[in-house]
Structure formats: C-alpha cells, structure tokens
Amino acid sequence: xxxxxxxxxxxxxxxxxxxxxxxxxxxxxxxxxxxxxxxxxxxxxxxxxxxxxxxxxxxxxxxxxxxxxxxxxxxxxxxxxxxxxxxxxxxxxxxxxxxxxxxxxxxxxxxxxxxxxxxxxxxxxxxxxxxxxxxxxxxxxxxxxxxxxxxxxxxxxxxxxxxxxxxxxxxxxxxxxxxxxxxxxxxxxxxxxxxxxxxxxxxxxxxxxxxxxxxxxxxxxxxxxxxxxxxxxxxxxxxxxxxxxxxxxxxxxxxxxxxxxxxxxxxxxxxxxxxxxxxxxxxxxxxxxxxxxxxxxxxxxxxxxxxxxxxxxxxxxxxxxxxxxxxxxxxxxxxxxxxxxxxxxxxxxxxxxxxxxxxxxxxxxxxxxxxxxxxxxxxxxxxxxxxxxxxxxxxxxxxxxxxxxxxxxxxxxxxxxxxxxxxxxxxxxxxxxxxxxxxxxxxxxxxxxxxxxxxxxxxxxxxxxxxxxxxxxxxxxxxxxxxxxxxxxxxxxxxxxxxxxxxxxxxxxxxxxxxxxxxxxxxxxxxxxxxxxxxxxxxxxxxxxxxxxxxxxxxxxxxxxxxxxxxxxxxxxxxxxxxxxxxxxxxxxxxxxxxxxxx
Amino acid sequence: xxxxxxxxxxxxxxxxxxxxxxxxxxxxxxxxxxxxxxxxxxxxxxxxxxxxxxxxxxxxxxxxxxxxxxxxxxxxxxxxxxxxxxxxxxxxxxxxxxxxxxxxxxxxxxxxxxxxxxxxxxxxxxxxxxxxxxxxxxxxxxxxxxxxxxxxxxxxxxxxxxxxxxxxxxxxxxxxxxxxxxxxxxxxxxxxxxxxxxxxxxxxxxxxxxxxxxxxxxxxxxxxxxxxxxxxxxxxxxxxxxxxxxxxxxxxxxxxxxxxxxxxxxxxxxxxxxxxxxxxxxxxxxxxxxxxxxxxxxxxxxxxxxxxxxxxxxxxxxxxxxxxxxxxxxxxxxxxxxxxxxx
Numbered sequence: 001x002x003x004x005x006x007x008x009x010x011x012x013x014x015x016x017x018x019x020x021x022x023x024x025x026x027x028x029x030x031x032x033x034x035x036x037x038x039x040x041x042x043x044x045x046x047x048x049x050x051x052x053x054x055x056x057x058x059x060x061x062x063x064x065x066x067x068x069x070x071x072x073x074x075x076x077x078x079x080x081x082x083x084x085x086x087x088x089x090x091x092x093x094x095x096x097x098x099x100x101x102x103x104x105x106x107x108x109x110x111x112x113x114x115x116x117x118x119x120x121x122x123x124x125x126x127x128x129x130x131x132x133x134x135x136x137x138x139x140x141x142x143x144x145x146x147x148x149x150x151x152x153x154x155x156x157x158x159x160x161x162x163x164x165x166x167x168x169x170x171x172x173x174x175x176x177x178x179x180x181x182x183x184x185x186x187x188x189x190x191x192x193x194x195x196x197x198x199x200x201x202x203x204x205x206x207x208x209x210x211x212x213x214x215x216x217x218x219x220x221x222x223x224x225x226x227x228x229x230x231x232x233x234x235x236x237x238x239x240x241x242x243x244x245x246x247x248x249x250x251x252x253x254x255x256x257x258x259x260x261x262x263x264x265x266x267x268x269x270x271x272x273x274x275x276x277x278x279x280x281x282x283x284x285x286x287x288x289x290x291x292x293x294x295x296x297x298x299x300x301x302x303x304x305x306x307x308x309x310x311x312x313x314x315x316x317x318x319x320x321x322x323x324x325x326x327x328x329x330x331x332x333x334x335x336x337x338x339x340x341x342x343x344x345x346x347x348x349x350x351x352x353x354x355x356x357x358x359x360x361x362x363x364x365x366x367x368x369x370x371x372x373x374x375x376x377x378x379x380x381x382x383x384x385x386x387x388x389x390x391x392x393x394x395x396x397x398x399x400x401x402x403x404x405x406x407x408x409x410x411x412x413x414x415x416x417x418x419x420x421x422x423x424x425x426x427x428x429x430x431x432x433x434x435x436x437x438x439x440x441x442x443x444x445x446x447x448x449x450x451x452x453x454x455x456x457x458x459x460x461x462x463x464x465x466x467x468x469x470x471x472x473x474x475x476x477x478x479x480x481x482x483x484x485x486x487x488x489x490x491x492x493x494x495x496x497x498x499x500x501x502x503x504x505x506x507x508x509x510x511x512x513x514x515x516x517x518x519x520x521x522x523x524x525x526x527x528x529x530x531x532x533x534x535x536x537x538x539x540x541x542x543x544x545x546x547x548x549x550x551x552x553x554x555x556x557x558x559x560x561x562x563x564x565x566x567x568x569x570x571x572x573x574x575x576x577x578x579x580x581x582x583x584x585x586x587x588x589x590x591x592x593x594x595x596x597x598x599x
Numbered sequence: 600x601x602x603x604x605x606x607x608x609x610x611x612x613x614x615x616x617x618x619x620x621x622x623x624x625x626x627x628x629x630x631x632x633x634x635x636x637x638x639x640x641x642x643x644x645x646x647x648x649x650x651x652x653x654x655x656x657x658x659x660x661x662x663x664x665x666x667x668x669x670x671x672x673x674x675x676x677x678x679x680x681x682x683x684x685x686x687x688x689x690x691x692x693x694x695x696x697x698x699x700x701x702x703x704x705x706x707x708x709x710x711x712x713x714x715x716x717x718x719x720x721x722x723x724x725x726x727x728x729x730x731x732x733x734x735x736x737x738x739x740x741x742x743x744x745x746x747x748x749x750x751x752x753x754x755x756x757x758x759x760x761x762x763x764x765x766x767x768x769x770x771x772x773x774x775x776x777x778x779x780x781x782x783x784x785x786x787x788x789x790x791x792x793x794x795x796x797x798x799x800x801x802x803x804x805x806x807x808x809x810x811x812x813x814x815x816x817x818x819x820x821x822x823x824x825x826x827x828x829x830x831x832x833x834x835x836x837x838x839x840x841x842x843x844x845x846x847x848x849x850x851x852x853x854x855x856x857x858x859x860x861x862x863x864x865x866x867x868x869x870x871x872x873x874x875x876x877x878x879x880x881x882x883x884x885x886x887x888x889x890x891x892x893x894x895x896x897x898x899x900x901x902x903x904x905x906x907x908x909x910x911x912x913x914x915x916x917x918x919x920x921x922x923x924x925x926x927x928x929x930x931x932x933x934x935x936x937x938x939x940x941x942x
Contacts, residue, residue: 027826066703084715109789113743114702120642127730128705130715157743157786160637198823207816216808217637221819363707363715367769370718393719468788 011171014044015179017164017251021140022051023189023230025098028163028223029119030141032104032154035168037146043176044168045100048142051186056097057142060090062106066128069114073129075362079393084130084366091115091124092135099139104154105147112155115141119161129363152500163223165255189233196229197239205297209249212302214259224252242297246304254305364401369393411509412448412465412501413588416490418514418554419455420483431513433581434588436472448506452493454514456483457524459490465501484526487518487565488534495542510542510549511588512571516559532561539569552576552584602829606647607839609640610818611809617892618802618912619648622738622780623695624850625891629801629884630759630781632744632792632916639806640818641784642742649697651840653848655736659689662728663735663775664696675775677726696737698730698779702746710754713769726773731764734779744783745792752796755781759799801884802909803916805929850894857890859901866939867906873935876917885913903940910936 014033021028031048035041049057060069070089077085090099091114101107101115118124124137141162147153159165203225210221228248232240376394417431431451449472451463463472491512498508521530522538542549549571553562558575566573574587609616618631633641657664658680665674667690674681680688700709711729718724730739731754741747747755758764764777781799785792797803809815825832864886871882886901888909893901915928 070701070703078719083720110702110746110748113746117642117702117742125699125701126703127701127708128703130707130712130727132708156788157637194827200820203819203823204812204816207819208812211812211815218639218808218815218818219637221815222822225819225823363705367707367713367715367718370713370715371722371724371770373719374722466788468791 007171007175010167011175011177012179013251014166014168014171015047016247017166017227018044018048019051019186019234020227020230020248020251021164022048022186023233024193024226025052025055025140026122026138027226028140028230030098030143030162031164031166032143032145032159032162033166033168034145034147034153035171037144039173040168040171040176041144043173043178045142047178050180052098054187056094057100058090058094058097059100059102060094062101062103062111063108064090064111066110066114069111070124070128071126071131071133071135073131073363073366078362078366082393086126086131086133088135089124089126091118091137091139094139095136096138097140099141101141101143101158104143104145104158105152107155107158109155112158116157116161119158130367160217160219163220163227163252167255185234189230189236192233192236192238193229195238196232198225198229199240201297202228202240202245205245205301206249206253208298209302209305210253212298213253213257213305215253215256216258220252220256224248227252242300245297245301249301249305250307257305260306359403361401361403365395365399366393368399368401369395372396372399410447410506412450412498412506413509413511414465414494414497415449415451416459416487416494416510416512416514417451417453418485418487418490418512418517419453420485420517430581430584434584437581437585448501450497452490452497454485454487454490457486457520459486459493461493461497465497484520485514485518485531486520486522486524487512487514488522488531488538489520489524491535491538491542492522495538495545495547498542498547499545508547510547510569510571512549512551512565513554513584514551514562515555516553516562516565517555518561535565536568539565539571543569550574550588552587602825602833603647603650604640604643604822604825605833605836605840606644606651607843608821608825608832608836609644609647610821611814612640612644612806614912615641615644615804615806617895617908618804619644619782620847620850620895621802621888621891621909621912622782623648623652623847624894625854625887626780628887628891629880630783630799632797632800632803633782633784633806634787634803635784635806636808637786639808641806645740645742645782645784646697649694649738651844651847652695652697652738653844653851654692654694656690656692657736659691663732663777664693664737665776666736673776675773696733696735698734698737698739700730700739700741700747702743704730704751706750706754707768709751710758710764710766710768711773711775712766713771724770726766726771728775729764731758731777731779732775735775735777737779738782739779740782741784743785743789744796745785745787745789752793756795756799797916798880800916802888802912804912805915846895846897849897850891853897853899854891854894857893857899857901859886859890863889863901863903863906866903870906870910870935870939871914873939874914874918874932876914881914881917885910888913907936907940 017031021031033041033044035044068089069091071092072087072089074085074087077087099115107115114124118137118139119141122136122138124135126133126135141158143154143158143162145154153159206224206228207221210218210224215221224245225248228240228244231244231247232238235244237244370393373393376396415431415434448465448467449463450461450465452459453462466472491510494510494512498510501508518531518535519528520526522534539549547569549566549569551562551566551569551571551573553559553566553573553575555562555575563573565571576583576587606616615633618633621628622631633645635641656667658667658674658678661674661678661680663674663678665678665680667680667688676682707729709730711727711732714723714725714727758777759779759781762776762778764773764775766773766775783792783800809818821832867882867885867889871885876882885906889901889905892905892909893899896905911929911932914932918928918931
C-alpha cells in the first residue's frame with residue numbers, strides 16, 4: 001500500500017466514523033479527533049455536522065468554569081426577580097446534542113470527570129450555589145485534541161468513553177473529499193438500529209480481538225459492537241455481518257492497540273494453510289453463518305484490525321514492548337511560560353474588598369445580603385414592607401464575598417538517570433527507589449515525578465509526569481539498562497517536560513543522576529567530545545529557562561565533567577558514589593524545599 | 600428516568616460485591632472505597648446497590664429522616680418529634696437513602712446553607728439542609744473521590760468523625776445528625792487519597808478488568824442485552840434481585856446477634872499486629888466485617904473463613920506504605936493470612 005492510498009484510507013475512515021457516530025451518537029459516546037486546527041479538521045467537522053443535521057453542536061472551551069459547565073445562579077435574573085434564578089450549564093444545554101470540546105487536551109481533570117459522569121449517566125446532577133437539580137444530559141462529545149506527542153492528550157477518562165479515535169494530523173488538504181450521505185440514509189439507519197441482530201459469535205470475536213491487541217478496558221469492545229451494528233444498519237442489513245465487524249473493530253480498536261497480536265499462525269496452527277488471505281466478504285443476505293472461509297471469525301476480525309493499526313503506533317509498538325515508552329517528537333514549544341493569575345481550585349470564600357483579580361462569589365454575596373433586605377428596604381426600620389423594595393436587592397460592600405483559590409504550587413521533579421555503563425543497573429534501581437520514595441512521601445502535597453532514562457542512542461521518557469504511585473510502579477517495573485549515555489538528549493527531554501509542566505502552572509525541577517561519562521551526542525552519534533559539548537549546551541538552555549537543577553555525581557571518583565556541567569547549569573552538585581534510594585530522595589527533598597516556595 | 604443495571608447481573612467482581620453487601624448489612628463497618636481500572640463497573644455497582652437496600656422506618660417530615668425509636672433525641676429542633684412531641688409523629692417506611700455527591704458540588708449544598716429563595720423573597724432566615732442531611736442513616740456516594748476538592752474533604756472528614764454536621768454560616772447556627780456510610784470510587788491513576796480520608800473507609804476494594812475472555816464476553820453480552828431492552832433485562836433479573844434483597848434483610852436482622860468466638864478475635868488481633876496496621880480502627884472493622892460476612896451467609900457464628908474473606912478488604916488500605924516492596928498490599932495480606940490461618 002503506498003502512502004497516498006494510506007492517507008486516503010485515513011480520511012475515508014474518519015468520514016465513516018463520523019457517519020456511524022451520527023447513527024448512534026449516544027451509544028458511541030463521541031469521537032476524539034487529533035489534528036491541528038486547520039482546513040482539514042474544519043472539513044471533517046463540517047462533514048460531521050452534515051451527517052447530524054438534527055443535532056445542535058455546542059462548543060465548549062477547555063477552561064470552562066465548573067459553574068458554566070453544570071449550571072449556576074444567574075445573577076441578572078436573580079437580581080431582577082428577587083428570587084434565585086438557575087441558569088442551566090452547558091451540559092444540560094447540549095442535551096440531545098453534541099458538545100465540541102476545543103483544545104480537549106487542556107481540559108481540567110475536574111471538567112473531564114464531570115463530562116465522563118454525564119456520558120455515563122446521561123443526566124447531570126447540580127448541587128451548587130443553593131441549587132439542587134437533576135437535568136437530562138444525553139450528550140455526545142467531539143473532542144478536538146491539538147496535543148503534540150503522547151504527554152499532551154485528552155484525559156483518559158474521556159478518551160475511554162469515546163468510541164472513535166481518529167488522527168487527521170497527516171492528512172493533507174488535497175486528500176479531503178466530501179462523501180455526502182443523504183440525511184435520509186442516516187435517519188433510516190437510526191430507525192433500523194434497534195432491529196439489528198447480533199450473532200453470538202460476533203461478540204466473542206470482538207472481545208477476543210480487543211484482548212489480543214492488549215486493550216485492557218472493556219468499553220472498546222462494546223463500542224466496536226455498537227459501531228458494527230450501526231454499520232449494518234447503514235447497509236440496510238438486519239444482521240451484523242463479517243464486514244460490519246471488521247469495520248467496527250478497525251475503527252474502534254486499531255488506534256487503541258497496545259501490543260501487536262501474536263502472529264495468527266502461532267495462535268491457530270494448522271488452521272489455515274491456504275494463501276488466500278484476501279477474500280471477498282460474503283454479502284449474500286439471509287445466509288446464517290458468518291464466516292465466509294473456514295477461518296475463525298476472530299482471526300478475520302483481528303487481521304482487519306492489525307492491518308489498520310496506524311503506522312506510527314505500529315512502529316512504536318514494534319520498537320518497545322512497554323506501553324510507557326514515550327519517544328515523542330520534540331514539539332515546537334510555544335513562547336515563554338504563562339504566569340498563573342487567579343487559577344487553581346476554588347477553596348471556599350472570604351469577606352474582603354475589591355482588589356486586583358479578586359473574584360466575587362455572587363451566591364455567597366447574595367446570601368450575606370439576603371437576611372438584611374427587610375431592614376434595608378425601610379431606611380428607618382419603621383414600617384414593614386411586604387415585598388422588599390419591589391424585587392430589587394440591596395447589596396452593601398460588607399456583603400461582598402470573594403472566592404478563595406487554593407494556589408497550586410505543585411512541583412514536578414524530572415529525574416534524568418544515566419542507565420549506562422557498569423553501575424547502570426544499580427544506579428537505575430536506586431533511582432527507581434528514590435522516585436517511589438518521593439512519590440510515597442509527596443502524595444499529600446500532590447507533587448509529580450517523571451523519569452527519563454539515558455540508554456543507547458536517545459534518552460527515553462520512561463515515566464511521564466505522574467503523581468500516581470500505582471502508575472509509577474507499573475512504569476518502572478522491569479526497566480532494563482545498558483548502552484551509551486546520551487546526556488544531551490536527556491537534558492533536552494527533561495527541559496521539554498519541564499516547560500510543558502510550567503504551562504500547567506507547576507514548578508519543574510531537574511534531578512540528574514550520572515557518572516558524567518557522556519558519550520552520545522544530540523544527533524545520536526558516539527564520541528565523547530561532541531557529546532560533552534552538546535550536553536553543556538543543553539545545560540545552558542535549561543539555565544536560560546531558569547530551571548532549578550540538581551546533579552548527583554555517581555562516579556566512584558567525582559567526575560570533572562559532571563562538576564562542570566553542574567556549574568554551567570547553576571545546578572546544585574552532590575558527589576554520591578554509592579547513591580542509594582534513601583540518600584537520593586532525602587537530598588532531592590531538601591533541595592526541593594529550598595527551590596520551591598510553598599504556602 | 601434512568602434505568603439501572605441490576606446488581607446481581609454484574610459479572611464477576613466478587614470482592615467488590617462482597618464489600619458492598621457487607622456495608623449494606625452492617626453500616627457500622629464503615630465506608631467502602633472502590634479503586635480500579637476504567638470501565639470495570641465501579642459506579643454501576645454502587646448505584647445498583649441502592650435498589651437492593653431495604654426500607655427503614657423514619658419520622659415523616661424530618662429533614663434528616665431520623666429514627667422514630669430515637670424519638671428526636673438525636674435530631675435538631677426542626678424534627679417533628681421535637682416540635683410536636685413524640686405522640687404526634689407519623690412513621691413512614693422508606694428505602695435507605697443513597698445520595699450522590701456529584702463533582703462540582705459546592706460547599707453550601709454539601710453542608711447546607713441559608714435558603715436563598717426564602718431569604719430573598721420573604722426575608723426569612725431558614726436553613727436549607729444539604730447533601731449531608733439527605734445522606735443521614737444512608738449512603739453518601741462520591742464518584743472520582745480523588746478529585747474531590749480539598750475543602751470538601753475537610754468537611755467530610757470532620758462530619759464522618761463526629762456523626763454530626765455543625766453549620767456556622769450566614770448567621771445560622773445549626774447542628775444536625777449526619778451519620779452515613781461513605782462510598783467512594785476512583786481510578787488510582789488520577790492520584791492518591793489523603794491518608795486521613797483513606798482511614799475513614801472501613802473496606803477497600805481493588806477492581807480490575809476481568810482477565811478471562813469468557814468473563815469479558817459475558818460482560819459485553821449482558822451490557823448489550825441491557826441496552827437493547829432495559830425493561831426486559833431488568834425483568835429477567837428481577838427474581839435474582841428479589842432474592843438478594845431478602846438475603847440482605849435476613850442478614851441485617853441477625854447481624855447483631857452473630858457471635859464472634861474468642862479464637863476468631865485472637866486471630867484477628869494477631870493478623871493486625873503482624874501486618875503492623877495503624878490504630879484500632881482496622882481491627883474493629885475487620886471483626887465487624889467478619890461478623891457481617893457470616894450474617895450474609897446466614898450463619899450465627901463468625902468463623903475463620905469469614906476473617907479470611909474480609910481481611911484483604913478491611914486491611915489493605917491500612918498497611919504502612921512500603922514503596923520499595925514490589926508485591927503490593929494484597930500480597931502482603933495474603934502472606935500473613937497464610938501464616939496465621941494455615942492452608
């Protein structure tokens with residue numbers, strides 16, 4: 001298959017996914033679209049709207065406030081009417097429609113969790129601002145993911161609940177073609193959907209396929225089944241056939257694969273000796289059995305999916321067995337870090353004065369004002385009035401209540417660990433121990449940790465930033481060492497993670513554990529001099545970005561180069577020939593305490 | 600109306616179901632924490648449990664559905680038992696309340712606050728009870744508990760410790776009973792829980808996606824059948840649900856008379872010592888859970904098998920963390936169980 005045909009398939013599949021989604025928006029949950037903003041994405045979105053003429057599409061910005069999302073008190077209405085007026089949130093406004101989440105990779109975890117719960121329950125519960133309400137929320141979500149690399153992506157609790165994950169990044173505009181489906185086709189398929197029968201063996205095949213691809217969640221298999229049903233309905237068939245299963249599995253499961261299935265021959269020896277791998281699916285209606293060959297249905301479906309695993313994913317899966325290998329591309333980093341203003345989680349309210357950036361809590365202000373309305377309505381306090389000043393509420397400065405925000409002073413500690421040379425295994429083990437000790441100690445303070453291993457030609461992000469001990473353990477288990485020391489590439493990766501963390505309002509720190517024997521240059525070539533020069537350069541970059549760093553020299557005799565690198569980076573330097581987990585974690589902790597200001 | 604997937608139709612997940620049943624039988628065991636992978640039916644199970652809970656007697660018109668047998672002793676001044684006197688109260692039978700604490704809830708709705716409507720329209724200062732009041736004598740369910748805002752966690756910790764919600768805000772000064780079973784669920788990848796909050800849960804469960812293909816197929820089949828025809832599916836499981844409900848009622852009635860022999864108490868103490876669990880709370884919930892487990896089985900005496908069945912649930916989250924220990928808490932408990940209970 002040549003590249004052009006490949007790209008065409010990607011685009012066609014994206015349109016097919018949109019069509020199937022249009023047939024069963026609630027059942028399929030939605031679509032994650034990974035693409036940069038641009039004409040290709042717009043064209044796809046336009047096509048998607050075209051398939052769903054009867055649904056409203058509402059845009060949701062990533063930084064939407066919780067109040068706007070689930071509903072809150074309507075200030076204008078409340079003041080006008082003299083009684084609390086509830087303004088429904090975006091989720092209930094989008095009931096029976098589609099929410100377009102823009103920049104979905106930037107969703108706050110709490111926003112993502114609210115959306116996930118709406119997708120699950122199809123209702124939304126509001127318990128805020130004195131409002132207690134339940135509203136239907138039969139929403140589907142199109143998540144526009146502009147993330148680059150694997151560290152920036154839609155929160156997994158959302159991604160898991162959206163049937164299709166499509167990637168349009170590689171699709172050039174010239175491949176974009178429209179593929180109109182008459183609205184009649186979609187709506188008649190919708191009517192037919194309920195009647196579509198599912199043969200038992202097709203469920204078996206989909207579940208087995210998902211398992212063979214290493215997909216641990218059970219939702220994708222269910223989504224693949226629903227997609228297959230929608231495909232059958234679209235064809236006008238009353239029964240899910242092999243081709244529907246293949247399509248459903250391909251569209252839903254391929255992008256989620258975490259492992260390459262064991263070769264089919266190995267699974268079913270002697271089952272198929274024939275060379276006819278490419279067979280026409282039997283479309284004959286009324287035929288009762290599904291399998292057109294003597295091949296088990298599972299294998300047929302699995303084959304279709306394996307063929308459709310995206311190339312880059314395939315390459316990555318082949319290269320590494322670990323899911324956590326994050327050999328992301330170096331992203332074009334956007335500008336200097338944005339300083340946080342009044343962000344952070346709300347943390348109660350307090351009295352106060354108008355000040356710079358202070359945010360008024362309307363409800364609490366009204367609450368404070370409410371009991372005094374009668375008194376204020378009659379200045380002398382003389383004659384009682386039935387209705388307090390005809391629906392106007394008198395608010396005085398002493399009623400003002402402001403939102404308090406817990407300022408997030410989360411820290412991210414990026415460990416760059418030299419996993420090469422003679423003491424590699426030992427050093428790596430101790431670094432892992434230190435990371436876990438730090439995490440165990442940090443979880444109250446919500447600090448994050450990441451680990452980059454230097455081995456072979458490039459540095460590799462072994463553990464993307466996380467504060468979950470469980471995840472860290474899984475990521476660190478069975479990490480092998482050996483190979484060269486690409487120190488420059490390691491510092492670069494660390495810098496990249498750190499800058500990404502700054503954009504999330506975290507304070508990044510670098511901790512480098514090395515014996516100073518850098519021998520792989522930035523471009524992957526070996527050679528001590530180039531390697532050292534590159535490492536020093538990378539160190540200077542880190543300094544320019546004002547990144548606090550700590551260098552732990554693990555060489556038996558303190559290395560001159562490590563000392564020099566620390567100097568260039570303005571890093572704190574410790575010589576620790578026999579670095580052990582406790583010592584490393586206590587050094588890091590005390591260094592952190594100095595660099596990160598906490599409240 | 601949203602149709603709920605029946606509890607008994609959940610495939611596998613025996614440990615989670617066991618923990619929830621124990622909490623339903625004896626609410627003093629303490630809350631249940633369900634942590635696990637995505638898509639394992641955590642919240643489905645908790646919500647489905649609500650349908651199995653028996654009816655209890657409550658004072659009609661009481662904001663906190665207080666127990667008529669207590670005759671308002673526990674309750675605040677708005678309770679009919681205190682307003683109108685004990686003889687005037689009406690008793691009603693209602694299902695044990697299960698209250699959802701949705702994400703994005705604000706403190707005023709959780710603890711209760713000044714009734715804005717009455718205050719604005721009529722200038723009256725009236726307390727509007729919050730979710731804690733609604734959950735009194737029942738269950739309070741928090742999905743994604745590790746995303747709960749810190750100041751709400753503080754409130755919950757305080758109330759869970761005292762069984763009483765004290766509201767001092769907007770010139771109100773209210774104190775009302777708030778005894779509830781905390782049920783939380785979440786995904787460990789979203790972050791850890793504060794140790795103090797962890798401690799409030801009597802039992803904890805780690806759920807994983809079923810590993811066997813057969814179980815997975817069954818999950819998808821039942822889910823598909825449920826979506827195809829919810830009413831039909833629920834009707835098909837109605838018999839099972841009714842039986843389960845009866846079992847819970849029967850267990851509730853005998854739970855307090857189940858005997859726990861000294862031998863079992865001794866083993867429980869040894870187990871806690873060996874594992875180095877902090878404080879007495881672990882031992883207490885271990886014994887209570889063993890008793891409830893025996894009651895669920897319809898036995899009058901708790902045995903070592905009960906202890907064995909509930910020990911991982913009651914102790915898993917109380918072990919001192921040892922991050923360098925690869926095996927994890929469950930394995931350590933298994934080892935200790937083997938050592939002390941044989942086999």
